[in-house]
Amino acid sequence: MRKLNAEQIEVLNKADKQAKQTAQKRVRDNSIKNVDAGLFSSQALRNAPAFNPMMTLGKACTQVAYDILEKVWQGKDKREPHWSNKKNEAIIVFANLLSNKRITPISISLDPYKKDSSGKVNRSRIELIKILEQHGYLERKSGHNAYKKGKRESSRIAPTPKCLKLFQNAENADTNREYREPVVLKERRRSDKHYPQNLRFEDTDEVFNKTATVKDLCEFIESMNKLYARHTIELPPNEKLNTNFHFVFSGSFDGWGRMTVCGGINNYQKLPKRNGGKRTKILIDGEKTVERDFSGTHVMMLYAREGEQYKGNDVYGDICHEKSDLRDLRPIFKTALLRMLNAKTRKAASGAIYKAIYPDKGKENEEENEECRNLQLILKKHGLRISDIMTMIDKYHKRIAHHFYTVPAPCYELTNLEARIALDIMSYFMQRDIPILTVHESFIVQEKYSGWLERVMGIAYRKRTGFKCNVK
DSSP states (O other): OOOOOHHHHHHHHHHHHHHHHHHHHHHHHHHHHHHHHTTTOHHHHHTOOBOOTTOOOOHHHHHHHHHHHHHHTTTSOOOTTHHHHHHHHHHHHHHHHHHHTTTSOEEEEOOTTSOOTTSOOOHHHHHHHHHHHHTTSEEEEEOTTOOOBTTBOEEEEEEOHHHHHHHHHHHHHHHHHOOOOSEEEEOOOOSTTOOOOBOOOTTSHHHHHTHHHHHHHHHHHHHHHHHHHTSOEEETTTEEOBOOEEEEEESOSSSOEEEEESSSTTBGGGSOOTTTOGGGGOEETTEEEEEEEBSSHHHHHHHHHTTOOOOSSOTTGGGGTTOGGGGGGHHHHHHHHHHHHHOSSHHHHHHHHHHHHSTTTTOTTOOOOHHHHHHHHHHHHHTOOHHHHHHHHHHHTTTTGGGTTOSSOTHHHHHHHHHHHHHHHHHHHHTTTOOOEEETTEEEEEGGGHHHHHHHHHHHHHHHHSSOOOBO
8 A cells, every 4th residue: 555645645634624614514504594494484483582672792792783783874863862772772682683593583563652571662673673674684574463554563583694694703702701790689570571680789688698608609600610611512513602600599599599691692591402402402522412300390399398209200290190081281280380389379370371371362463382372272172271270280289289379489499499409410510520501400411421410410309308309
């Protein structure tokens, strides 16, 4: 066999590298085509998330948004305070566009007389969206059952490839450099339309009693960031994911608390999981991952609080396990039970369940997603009312029924306990330099650590509650 010289080896290596780059480009192009084909599909229009007026951008992305605004606003009025208002709106609009990329569009009403979820009428935002569409920075399509009368219109918007390309480098810079407070205290959410604001807790009496807790959490977050910096966490091909965490408390340090990714850009916690969604394709150091989840955590914790080990296998499915013809009611029981735990009264729980199954029924410009329609069909099939479902749950889970419809709702304390279990699990893997991701009560690790994760989850749950919980 003839031996190659150095020059020939270099030519072959160069050709091999070029072939790999061509193959990767082909994969990316095909991926973009597939996404674009379903961007404004019937299902995407129905499931489009609502426009969030509280979103913001990192420093680098904000500058790109300002540059685009300057370009599209040439020759128009820039007097204050209107110009500052336009700049703020540009940040909010682009933050929403970048949060979903071209996976699904964003739902927004362009009715100049209708208030948004923050309770404001914003004609300035509507004007900006239409100008950005004219200049090719976003695409717009009317939503299903759009109600048009004069200027009233329901729309779905998504960024164009041209727009995404401008933000690409800035997103990477913000993902790598963006700093957020590691521990955040927010006011408690009062309604679906209320966006909780951050509270200053440095000077409150409560923080002095919780100084050790806050300090420990800050150190924990810092250790997590150092661990993630040593590993590559991405979606193929080469889309780096945001792993900048902070710990968020709601209303009090004693209650609700969760590990949450900062910002909406490349946030892996927002990736869909069902039916082989993007979250199932996350790679850690180039290796496939698995996700393990506690089953019926809050219900199991309530049984543990009563000093009992739940005897069944599935806290939702067991409600009708004796009747095979009712087994398809499981998703209904899950939807109802979770809201019964969070509601202050039985009437409030009934209303919350109805809204979850029949979202905004009768309101213009609102769509029922596929999951809700399935729940409606199941209820219709069995001829059951929501009150019948609640009665069945009360009867089966009578041992913990006194925790339903209580003030304050037990979910705040249970979520705090759930967060402490999550910290125990993550600490175990971090001490061994094994990267682990959390989506509240579920955890993602490399496939080779799957069995190890299940054992650690069982140990951590038993340590905090004294009982065991199923892992799925």
